[in-house]
Amino acid sequence: MNAPVPHQTLVTPEKPKALASGQFKVTARDVDVYYGDKQAIKSLSIDIPDRSVSAFIGPSGCGKSTFLRCINRMNDTIPACRVTGDITVDGNDIYDPNIDVVQLRAKVGMVFQKPNPFPKPIYENVAYGPRIHGLARDKTELDQIVEKSLRKAGLWEEVKDRLQNPGTGLSGGQQQRLCIARAIAVNPEVILMDEPCSALDPIATARIEELIDELRQNYCIVIVTHSMQQAARVSQLTAFFHLGTLVEYGDTDEMFTAPQEKRTQDYITGRFG
Amino acid sequence: MFLWTLLLVVLLAAGAYMAGRQRAIALQGAAGVRLHSLPSYHGYLLAAAALIGGLALAIATALAFGVHSPLTAVAAVIGAAIAAVPLYGKDTPDFRARNLFERVVLVVLVLCSGVAVLTTIGIVFSVVWETLIFFRSVSPFEFLLNTKWAPTGTPPSFGFLPLLAGTFLVTFIAIVVAGPLGLLSAIYMAEYATPRLRSVLKPVLEILAGIPTVVLGFFAALVVAPLIRNAGISVGLEVASESALAAGLVMGMMIVPLISSLSDDIINAVPQSLRDGSYALGATKSETIKRVVIPAALPGIVSAFMLAISRAVGETMIVVMAAGLAANLTANPLAAVTTITVQIATLLVGDQEFDSPKTLSAFALGFVLFFFTLFLNYIALRIVQKYREQYD
Numbered sequence: 001m002n003a004p005v006p007h008q009t010l011v012t013p014e015k016p017k018a019l020a021s022g023q024f025k026v027t028a029r030d031v032d033v034y035y036g037d038k039q040a041i042k043s044l045s046i047d048i049p050d051r052s053v054s055a056f057i058g059p060s061g062c063g064k065s066t067f068l069r070c071i072n073r074m075n076d077t078i079p080a081c082r083v084t085g086d087i088t089v090d091g092n093d094i095y096d097p098n099i100d101v102v103q104l105r106a107k108v109g110m111v112f113q114k115p116n117p118f119p120k121p122i123y124e125n126v127a128y129g130p131r132i133h134g135l136a137r138d139k140t141e142l143d144q145i146v147e148k149s150l151r152k153a154g155l156w157e158e159v160k161d162r163l164q165n166p167g168t169g170l171s172g173g174q175q176q177r178l179c180i181a182r183a184i185a186v187n188p189e190v191i192l193m194d195e196p197c198s199a200l201d202p203i204a205t206a207r208i209e210e211l212i213d214e215l216r217q218n219y220c221i222v223i224v225t226h227s228m229q230q231a232a233r234v235s236q237l238t239a240f241f242h243l244g245t246l247v248e249y250g251d252t253d254e255m256f257t258a259p260q261e262k263r264t265q266d267y268i269t270g271r272f273g
Numbered sequence: 274m275f276l277w278t279l280l281l282v283v284l285l286a287a288g289a290y291m292a293g294r295q296r297a298i299a300l301q302g303a304a305g306v307r308l309h310s311l312p313s314y315h316g317y318l319l320a321a322a323a324l325i326g327g328l329a330l331a332i333a334t335a336l337a338f339g340v341h342s343p344l345t346a347v348a349a350v351i352g353a354a355i356a357a358v359p360l361y362g363k364d365t366p367d368f369r370a371r372n373l374f375e376r377v378v379l380v381v382l383v384l385c386s387g388v389a390v391l392t393t394i395g396i397v398f399s400v401v402w403e404t405l406i407f408f409r410s411v412s413p414f415e416f417l418l419n420t421k422w423a424p425t426g427t428p429p430s431f432g433f434l435p436l437l438a439g440t441f442l443v444t445f446i447a448i449v450v451a452g453p454l455g456l457l458s459a460i461y462m463a464e465y466a467t468p469r470l471r472s473v474l475k476p477v478l479e480i481l482a483g484i485p486t487v488v489l490g491f492f493a494a495l496v497v498a499p500l501i502r503n504a505g506i507s508v509g510l511e512v513a514s515e516s517a518l519a520a521g522l523v524m525g526m527m528i529v530p531l532i533s534s535l536s537d538d539i540i541n542a543v544p545q546s547l548r549d550g551s552y553a554l555g556a557t558k559s560e561t562i563k564r565v566v567i568p569a570a571l572p573g574i575v576s577a578f579m580l581a582i583s584r585a586v587g588e589t590m591i592v593v594m595a596a597g598l599a600a601n602l603t604a605n606p607l608a609a610v611t612t613i614t615v616q617i618a619t620l621l622v623g624d625q626e627f628d629s630p631k632t633l634s635a636f637a638l639g640f641v642l643f644f645f646t647l648f649l650n651y652i653a654l655r656i657v658q659k660y661r662e663q664y665d
Contacts, residue, residue: 074553106555116546119569128564129554179550186554 025220031085055231058241072108109183115175117167129186153181173204293319310371326356403636422600439610446521455532463540482530493523493595515597539573579653
């Protein structure tokens, strides 16, 4: 296990409650990300604890989504993208050539900005992951996984009578919860969320936020958001990104009341961004 | 002569446009008010009126006095004047020239699509009519159930089953060849190939689609058929020098580009977000393609296949050259067969009298062919409705 980063941008390094335990799920050291010639992330280091919600905030194009997509190597699908530095999950270097991306992504799930349920029945959407990873021995077991996942995502009561209807027929908020259920179904340990509420109305957003708060008990959650209120509501830790660098990282309540950096203060008070 | 009249009508319309536009501009300047429609709409409306009025009266006159009558020109001028002058007089600042002109455009569009539909209906009716005449001399039961096709024999025999069997056989071989080849190459091009490779591969495949079927036909007859024959003989099989297999193989090559190019476009249209969703769950590339991309693209792929089958059923030249004219009722791909389209072509080539059962049977065959493709399209539609996975 890596020691906590001696990072001058950590807010009150002696205090962050969530960081004090020293148990980190995801760590990054000196990560650089390039898209072709353009550098999207500059020597980023961060420690993300387990069983908590960490929010990434910052203006558009600051690299927060890019870094999020590094954690489950979704950037591999972009040919021009190059990642250097170390990122570990549970102490294992995920960019090690020996690592199996398939197993990594089963462990590090992801929820996208726009709900993207497969054009399949609701049941099949949730059963997709368990099927490809062979998590269920028989139909009954698969049924149980589907029900459990939908319950955890707070969607079971709404869809239990129409599991064979297409997932694309649900409302936007339900679709996003279906995507969360789909991610939960493969028993991940980390869930990455890339602006999961930006396409939803306030009521659906509130439901997802409640859900995130419940999921925190069992998962390490990293959420990228453009809404500072959302970051303040759901997260225990907040990281502020600007122009590809991590400017400040620490307890959410400290961050929003007493930011250490002027740039952070300017951003959260709406003076730029 | 009538050509000059048409030119005159066009000139009149152009004149009407200028006049209408000028007048609208003058109106704007004089009254110092805003017109409801832009000056050019006033012009377009007058031009449309002059064009329609002039054409209508000129055509009517041509029908009455003959195409070469100089009266048509006079009629064109009168017609244009009758239609355009009242509108010219109506030009006031709040005259809704734009709305009227948009309605004229709508009517023109409806008429154009109407022509296409009516032509199709007309063709169907004429085929049905001639088919009925044919059935006066040959009973439909004989046509549908007899197993011998010999329209020029004595006595002639009009059993179309051998032709249907031949069509099925050749089409089946073609699809068996082209289906997997086309679909798999489409998957490769859309999902695996680098953009550079794709930009080369796709045009090359499309060039293959542009080769005239006559050329493919003699390639089939002179290269593929002897190859198959020699190969068959060397393993002790009896192969006709013209075989269904040769025709089917080459026809398959003909429709590979059709299937692959269409399927490639359809696979590309599947949103990237679905692939991302699958990858993020830890699916591999092939799992993603098999379980997410292809099901989402299935309706389009099925219609690509149906289009390809329709082309194969309707193809004539390759079969004439490579499969022969012998109407054998057989399922043996190594035997010579003939198809519905080939028989239609041979029945109507050269000088023919159009009242003998021999020529009329071509219409009956055409009718069957029409029904066949209609049936295929219906099946395709049902498949698509049943299995469609609609994204967005």
